[in-house]
Amino acid sequence: MTLHVQFQTIFMMFLSGVAICAIFDVFRVLSGKLKLPRWTIPLVDIVYWIVATILVFRLLLYSNEGQVRVFIFLGLGIGVCFYFALLSNLVIHLTLLIIRIIIALYRFLAKTVEIVLIKPIIGLYRLTVIILGFLLAVAIFLYRIVLQLLYPFWRLLLWMTRPAHKYFVVPVWLKKLMGNIITIYRRLFSK
Template sequence: MTLNVQFLTLWMMFVSGLALGVLFDGFRVLAGQLRVPRWTQPVTDLLYWSLATILVFRILYWSNHGQVRLFVFIGLLIGVVIYFTSLSKAVISVMHYLIRTVKALFRFLVKTVETVVVKPIIGLYRLFILFLGFLAALAIFLYRIVLQCLYPFWKLLIWLTRPIWRPLQQHLRMPRWLARIGGWFERMWVWLRRWF
């Protein structure tokens, strides 16, 4: 292993140590923001260490084909120590700022969709219901007018046809079921006149 490869590996392990710190703080901030229950901490720890192991060994394999030497651990340790002593607070602040920005953007998008899409649809639905109510009221009004206009003609028709059906009624006996149907129609007519 040449000196250049060793320095490259040391530098990459230093960067990996910084990345491990950022990843650790990222997990902490997200767990705090999402209010993850306490009992899930072993699962998140396992997830963190799995991601950290994969990250470190991928970088190690890329930099020196996976050879583990003492300077690999020294580079990791220096990166982690420098990160937690000088960069951790700034990175956490940036993460909080990014989360607040994403939340504000999400709220803005929800408000925009509500204003541009949902409220017009609700307004159109209410307008449609109002229009249907207007049509129903107009239909009832026209129905009442037609009933009131036809009532004199109905009375006139009964009066004109009385000489025809009066003698027939006296000579022909109407079946009971037909009389019941006639009584039902008469009651319906009275009911319709009362309501309309």
């Protein structure tokens, strides 16, 4: 292994140390913001270590074909120390900023959907109910007027056909119909 490959490997492991610490801080901030239950913390840790292991070994395979040497751990250690000394606060604040931006964007989209879609649909529904209620009230009012106007003619018809009752047999269904009409009329106008 040449000196160039060794320095390249140390640099890659330095970047790996920085990357796995950044991923650690992002996982830590996300688990705090999402308020994950305590039983999920081991699962998050397992996912973190799987991602970190894959990242380190992929970079190790890329830089020196997977040979493990002492300077690899030196590069990882330098990367971890560098990250926690200089970059940790920046990554945490940047992660919190991104979370706030995502929450603000979600609230904006939710409010936009509510204003553009939901409120007009509710407004149309209420307007339809009001219009149908008004039309029903007008129809009932007109129905009562028509019944009131026809009531004298109905009484006249009954009075004129009363002598014919003696000679004609009125079917039962017609008697029931006339009784129902009179009952409905009395209910509507006896108030």
